[in-house]
Amino acid sequence: MRLTWLIVFLVLACAAGYGFTIAFRKKLNILLLGAKDEPFAQPGVRWKNFVSKILLQSKMIKEPYGVVHFFIFWGFIFICLGEIPFILEGLFPQYPIPFLGTNPYFFLVKDVLAALVFVGLMVGLIRRWIVRPKRLYRTMEAFLVVLFIMLVILTEWISTGAKYALEPHSVAYALDPVYRSVAALLSGLSESALVGIRDGVWWFHTVILLIFLVYIPNSKHLHLIAAPFNAYFGSLKPLGGQIKKLDLEDETVEEFGVSRIEGYTWNQLLDCFACGECGRCMDNCPANLSGKPLNPKELLSRTLKHHLLAKGEVMQKYGLKSTGEESAEAIAEIAATHPEDAAILQQSLINDVVTEDVLWSCTTCMSCQVQCPVSNEHVNKIIDLRRYLVTMEGNFSPELQATFRNIENNSNPWGVGWNKRDEWAAELNIKRMGEAENAEYLFFVGCAGSFDNRARQVSAAVAKIFQAARVNFVILGSEEKCCGEFARRAGNEYLYQSLVAENVELLNGYNVKKIITTCPHCLNTLRNEYPEFGGHYEVIHHTQFINELISSGKLKLKQDPVSEPQKIVYHDSCYLGRYQQEYTAPRELFSKVPGVQLMEMDRHHDKSFCCGAGGGRMWMEEHLGERINDMRVEQALAKKPQAIGANCPYCITMLEDGIKETQDSEQLVQVVDPAELIVKLI
Structure with missing residues (x-):
């Protein structure tokens, strides 16, 4: 009987393993079509980033639901560890697995975390399907993954609970409240019924697990595998120094900037697979929130990813490494027999895939990247596309x-x-x-x-x-x-x-x-x-x-209250705040002015809302959606200040323009730099 089990299991496991390997290898080969890069330096720093962002979920837990995800993450790890004794002891019941299969404390921790995972998934379902925030897409793909994980947890509980009911003196499960509860519910059943439940549910669990294994690399939940690598291989440069230098004197370079998906480096493309579609980027993107066509989540997880998969599959089919000028003759031959494949190969990343309005909507505020829990880098991809438009085509407003x-x-x-x-x-x-x-x-x-x-x-x-x-x-x-x-x-x-x-x-x-x-x-x-x-x-x-x-005492200030307004609401500029991580100095300066009461906007520090001037937007008209500076002024005026504090000349200009648009000219709220108040005290 057990030999038959083993044969059937091996056949199913090999089939699932084959399906997983084929799908994963296809994604990996597509990824490697990207331009070469060598993000392997400073392994110590990279491991530190991995531990912080993945194991400790440091970015994820900055939001309330992120705490739930923290327990889902660690619960999932322990659930995976628990699969080892569960599967092997189902096949070889006479050979308990050392430690994992015999340690009651392991099962106690595993099932406490598994219970938290189950509750967390229920919260996630309610949040996605009932609360329905815009940032979370309601798709069958998202539902299936939650269903798979919940079934894996429930079937393991039921099968092992039945086993415990058959072996009530088992030391391994003695401390586990879940197994004990399931065993108590099943205690009135006959031995044959318990054996049937144990074995039948074991097989159902195993099949679900193997289906899930094949499903992962074929779904957005490939991020379970890609995100840890993305955290490790992410850029170690300062946030404001990540734009890649172009060698404009290199005569062998066909194009400057990016116009083809394979023009991005492989680790830039890894972002597409690492994206978990949590929507934090779109929830904090001023372009998206102001009704412009840029949605950083949509850009990575849908637009670029779908194009990468479609084009990458065709490129692999014909053995192409690039679709540049050197491949023109090969693409022409493909067009003669397979015009649909040639059409995909000839698609331009700009306009055919990503519209120019999307590219020029970005203010480069970096909020998307700062909020992203898996180290995705959105802004530089947009700048690379802009560089092609401007440098190669001379196409700009x-x-x-x-x-x-x-x-x-x-x-x-x-x-x-x-x-x-x-x-x-x-x-x-x-x-x-x-x-x-x-x-x-x-x-x-x-x-x-x-x-x-x-x-x-x-x-x-x-x-x-x-x-x-x-x-x-x-x-x-x-x-x-x-x-x-x-x-x-x-x-x-x-x-x-x-x-x-x-x-x-x-x-x-x-x-x-x-x-x-x-x-x-x-x-x-x-x-x-x-x-x-x-x-x-x-x-x-x-x-x-x-x-x-x-x-340091080098500058002495008078302690007389200044004649300026005293209630000041503070605006963090993107390039001093998120780019330089400097939030303290401007606030301390305002606080040093006698009589000033400093207030915070709802969006402040690393979630501060952009003024709308960055990324060249200072010099361009806003033709789409709401004006970003008007939105920021409304957020400031909601606090009923007498002045708005700022630290950037661009921000001051944009905020003052917004105030003129939204306020009566006789009651304009001032915008002040802290230096303008400090100078009155010297």
Whole structure:
């Protein structure tokens, strides 16, 4: 009898194993069609990320349901361990498995966690099918996975409970409340009935388990396997330094940026399989929430993934490694006999798969990546597509065309003459870099701080604070040029790299070591992106630096309350907050102003809502959905403040524009940088 069991089990297991292997190998081969990359350096840091993000579920537990998922994750691991003695002892009952099959404490822990998994799955079903948040799609695929896991748990409980009823003196199950409860329910049945339940349910459980095994690599729940690898192989660069440098002088490169799915690196494509479709990205994406066509979850888990699978399967079918120019002749031959396959191979990633409106909706705020619990990287995929559009096709909006031209002609997006860059400092007696020796700090004012009338006020306030604290600083004056941040994120890599080359030559020529800036966009670019081009500087934001001046006693403040509004609601900028993880310094500065009561918006810190200016959007009109800056202003005004605090010139502009759109002109709420209040106390 047991020999028959063993033969049937081996046949089923081999069939399931074969099905799993074929499906998994197909996905792996498709993944390896991506461009080569070598994310293997710093294994110690990578293992730390793996432990934090996967084993400890550090990102997942930041939301209430994430705690439920934590127990589902660990419960699932113990359930899988419990399958070893359950299956083997069903086949070889006379040979108990050491430790796993005989240790009562293991079964106790396993089934406590399994019970929590079962409850968690019930909560998940209610949440997805009854509460119905928009971020969770209601699909048969999602339902089947929950059903499979619940059946695996229930059938193991019933079969082992029947076994315990047959062997009431078994030490292994003595502490387990679930098995004891099931055994108690079945205690009135005959021995033959108990044997029938034990064996029949064992087979039902085994078949369900093997079906589930085959189903995983053929469904979105491939993320159970892909997510741990994604956490390990994810980028170790700072969040703001992950854009890949293009070698524009390499004449062997067919295209710059990405226009074909295989143009992404294999570990970028791994994101598509790692996505668990939890929807945290879409729940925190300002483009999605404002009604624009970009949905980061849809982009990864549906659009790019489905195209990758379809195209990858055809490429494997014909042995193609690429669909670039070198494959044109082969694709033409395929078109003669299989036009439907050729049509898939000839699809452009841009417009045929991802629309331009999707690409240009992104503000590069990074909220999607920061919220993602499995380390997916959405933003750089969008920037890579933009870089192809702009660099290879010259395809971009008229607004961007004018702004790019302004930078080319006058080294700033405003298009104001370069000789007027230091007009804001005309009456402040600030030395220029060429006039001073051994200056400790360069105040990199930035284009907004030099040309935007509102941002100029912040620049002046910061300079006055530095002078009061006797900081040894200089500015570049008319020698300063745009850092290039906007150009790069808008896809113009040529313009960006030309600006970087000029700036690095200038800064290194002056032997600059330390830089202070009021613009978080400049901060991120100079700190995280310039090193790849030979520019290695210690860069700090003005709020961080001023906070240090006060804390160290180098800057003394009056304790008289300022005449400014006192209830201030604070807005975290994306490029200082999420990109640099700096949330404390600006808040501490506001708190140092006597009489100021600082308030938080509902969306704050790493969940702060973008102002809408990043990623080149500052220079583009919003034609789709709601205006993002208007939405952020409404969130701020809901707290009934007297002022909105900000730390970025782009944010100040966008918030002030939003206030003008939503408020009576006679009762406008102010937007203030903390430096503008601190300067009144020196």
